[in-house]
Amino acid sequence: MNKKTVWxxxxxxxxxxxxxxxxxxxxxxxxxxxxxxxxMAKLLxxxxxxxxxxxxxFWSSKGQLVLQWTPPASEDEPDAGGGAATAAAPPAIxxxxxxxxxxxxxxxxxxxxxxxxxxxxxxxxxxxxxxxTFAKVTAPTLTTVRHLTGSHDFVLAxxxxxxxxGEEMVRWQSxxxxxxxxxxxxxxxxxxxxxxxxxxxxxxGEDDDAPAVATAPTQRLAVAxxxxxxxxxxxxxxxxxxxxxxxxxxxxxxxxxxxxxxxAPGVAPAAPEPxxxxxxxxxxxxxxxxxxxxxWVTAMQGKGSVGPVALESLELNETVSxxxxxxxxxxxxxxxxxxKTDPSTAVAAVEAPWIASLMDAVPKFVAALPAYAMKLSAxxxxxxxxxxxxxxxxxxxxxxxxxxxxxxxxxxxxxxxxASMRLPKAWLxxxxxxxxxxxxxxxxxxALVGMAEAQGYIQQEASHLTSAxxxxxxxxxxxGKAADxxxxxx
Numbered sequence: 001m002n003k004k005t006v007w008x009x010x011x012x013x014x015x016x017x018x019x020x021x022x023x024x025x026x027x028x029x030x031x032x033x034x035x036x037x038x039x040m041a042k043l044l045x046x047x048x049x050x051x052x053x054x055x056x057x058f059w060s061s062k063g064q065l066v067l068q069w070t071p072p073a074s075e076d077e078p079d080a081g082g083g084a085a086t087a088a089a090p091p092a093i094x095x096x097x098x099x100x101x102x103x104x105x106x107x108x109x110x111x112x113x114x115x116x117x118x119x120x121x122x123x124x125x126x127x128x129x130x131x132x133t134f135a136k137v138t139a140p141t142l143t144t145v146r147h148l149t150g151s152h153d154f155v156l157a158x159x160x161x162x163x164x165x166g167e168e169m170v171r172w173q174s175x176x177x178x179x180x181x182x183x184x185x186x187x188x189x190x191x192x193x194x195x196x197x198x199x200x201x202x203x204x205g206e207d208d209d210a211p212a213v214a215t216a217p218t219q220r221l222a223v224a225x226x227x228x229x230x231x232x233x234x235x236x237x238x239x240x241x242x243x244x245x246x247x248x249x250x251x252x253x254x255x256x257x258x259x260x261x262x263x264a265p266g267v268a269p270a271a272p273e274p275x276x277x278x279x280x281x282x283x284x285x286x287x288x289x290x291x292x293x294x295x296w297v298t299a300m301q302g303k304g305s306v307g308p309v310a311l312e313s314l315e316l317n318e319t320v321s322x323x324x325x326x327x328x329x330x331x332x333x334x335x336x337x338x339x340k341t342d343p344s345t346a347v348a349a350v351e352a353p354w355i356a357s358l359m360d361a362v363p364k365f366v367a368a369l370p371a372y373a374m375k376l377s378a379x380x381x382x383x384x385x386x387x388x389x390x391x392x393x394x395x396x397x398x399x400x401x402x403x404x405x406x407x408x409x410x411x412x413x414x415x416x417x418x419a420s421m422r423l424p425k426a427w428l429x430x431x432x433x434x435x436x437x438x439x440x441x442x443x444x445x446x447a448l449v450g451m452a453e454a455q456g457y458i459q460q461e462a463s464h465l466t467s468a469x470x471x472x473x474x475x476x477x478x479x480g481k482a483a484d485x486x487x488x489x490x
Contacts, residue, residue, distance in 0.1 A: 033063055033101065033116075040065075044339075050094065063099035068092050096122035105148065118142040129165075137161040140175075150183030154190075168201045188244070191231035198224045220260045222272065227253025237289075238325065242332045243296070245289045252281040255304075278304035278314070293368055294328060295321035307434045312379040324368035330361035369393045383426060383463070389419035394472070413474050420468040425449070425460075456481055 033054060041049050044067070052065035071090040102115045120139035138159040145153040158175040172194070179190035200222045230250025237245065258272035281302035288295055298318040303311055337354035373390035393415050401410035429439035440448070449465065452458045458467045459479055469478045476483050 033061075033099070037063075037065070059103060061101040061103070063101060065097050065099075067095045067097065069095070091125050093123065093125040095120060096124075111148065113146045113148050116144040116146070118144070133163055133165055137163060152181045154179040154181070164200075168199075170197075170199045172197045186236050187234070188236060188246075189231075189233040192229070194225075194228040196224070196226050197228070198222070220272075222256075222258045222260070224254065224256045225252060226255075227251070234287075239329060239332075240289075240294075240325065242335070243287055243294050243323070243328050245287050245294070247284070247286045249284040250282070252278075252283075252302075254279050255281060255302075274305070274307070276304070276306055278302045278311075289325070292325050293321070294323040294325055295319070309380060309430055309434050312382070313377075314379075315375075315377045317375045319373045320370070321372075322368045322370045324364045324370075327361040327364040327368070330357045330364070333357045334361070366393065367396055369395070380424075380427060380430065383424040384422075385424055385427060386422045387419075388421070390417070392416045412471065416470065416472040418468070418470040421466065422461075423465045425463055425465055 037049075037052050048067055048069070050066040050068045052063070054064075055062045070092045098119050098121045100117045100119075102117075103113075105111060105113070119141055126134075138161055140156055140158040143155045143157075147153070154177075156175070156177040156179075158172075158177075160173045162169060162171040164170060173196040175192065175194045177190070177192040179188060181188050200220060202218050202220055228250065230248060232246065232248035234244040234246030255276065255278045256274070257276040258274050260272040261270050279302065281300065283298070283300040285296060285298050296319075298316075300316045302314050304314070305311055334354040334357035337352070337357060369392070371390065371392035373388070375386065375388045377384060377386045379385075393411075395414050397407075397410035397414040401407075401413075425445070428445050433439050449458070449460065453460060456479055458465050460466075467479060469476060471477075
């Protein structure tokens with residue numbers, strides 16, 4: 001056999017083998033796709049997943065599904081005759097999603113069993129105001145890679161865009177979100193980066209029930225987040241996904257909140273007033289499971305300013321413990337049931353399945369005796385101040401009191417609540433100025449501090465003012481002195 005025959009035979013075998021592998025992986029891709037659609041149909045229900053179809057090809061296939069969302073009906077308003085007007089049911093909005101499936105083993109020019117690109121290709125039923133509001137939004141693209149080992153990679157790309165009607169605007173730069181899931185769907189990890197997100201809204205400063213004042217200038221509130229990055233690593237076990245054990249961390253370059261006072265027509269608007277300006281923020285979250293309970297610790301650090309007060313450092317720590325696992329599962333079920341509930345179905349709120357799940361979760365949540373603690377510390381002008389508080393359920397509340405609707409006394413008698421502060425005395429003039437008041441004179445500060453100390457509210461430790469209070473078993477202890485609460489033990 002000459003070399004040409006050998007190379008020709010090898011090429012035929014290679015092409016034939018690759019074709020067979022592509023056909024086999026195309027069959028596997030179709031089977032996996034159909035399993036995913038079945039799971040989605042169970043999760044969303046027929047009211048949401050209206051239809052789906054799959055067109056097989058040799059090198060690639062096409063899948064299409066139609067999702068439907070029905071906006072909630074507006075509340076009935078009285079008609080001109082005083083009777084209740086029947087609100088017209090809002091039309092359903094349908095979303096057409098297209099999936100392009102490229103089969104392996106070289107799917108999308110990478111070694112993989114399949115690569116799926118998911119895009120939103122059509123929206124029907126949205127009215128003109130909605131279309132105008134979302135005119136500058138490009139639908140995100142989800143790329144899913146199914147590896148030969150059975151693991152998956154996901155990449156969500158949201159292009160830059162904006163949503164708004166001129167009065168209120170939300171803008172963002174492109175978001176990239178990446179996630180990996182192992183073959184057993186027991187470990188999830190990923191990371192994201194979002195360069196900028198801004199929101200500019202009108203703050204009318206009025207209650208919903210209060211009459212609007214047409215001549216009152218409208219204030220504006222602006223929020224800006226820049227340089228957001230994060231990563232996470234979770235262990236999916238025992239059906240937990242809302243609070244899965246694991247950890248996450250991230251950074252935020254800048255967080256700014258400003259408020260601009262409204263101006264009368266023809267008058268130049270005033271410069272925005274900075275409310276919060278933080279930078280170099282970092283955070284970390286750890287969720288751990290201990291038998292039948294979950295708990296988590298959150299920490300955040302940064303610096304910047306709050307109003308006119310410059311913060312050399314700012315640190316926040318939160319701890320939550322003894323959260324019942326079964327209660328979390330019931331909350332997960334309630335969320336899914338609420339999502340699948342058809343808003344056009346006339347069902348009393350108390351009869352909704354998700355309400356029943358939440359009611360079943362409450363006694364399990366209480367029986368676990370949960371606890372919460374927070375510590376906030378800041379440094380201003382080289383001096384450190386601290387604030388701590390927390391609450392812990394020591395025993396299950398009195399069932400008789402709860403049956404009578406006396407939740408507050410029952411919880412207080414069954415809980416331990418504590419709070420403490422350590423405040424530099426030199427901060428008092430700054431705090432007064434931050435509240436919009438004139439800074440008190442040193443002799444006025446000494447008089448106020450002396451009065452509060454004489455009444456037992458605070459104590460002086462060198463250049464700091466301290467105070468600690470604890471409420472437990474119907475009694476309050478303030479700086480070492482005990483007193484009965486009004487609804488204490490009989």
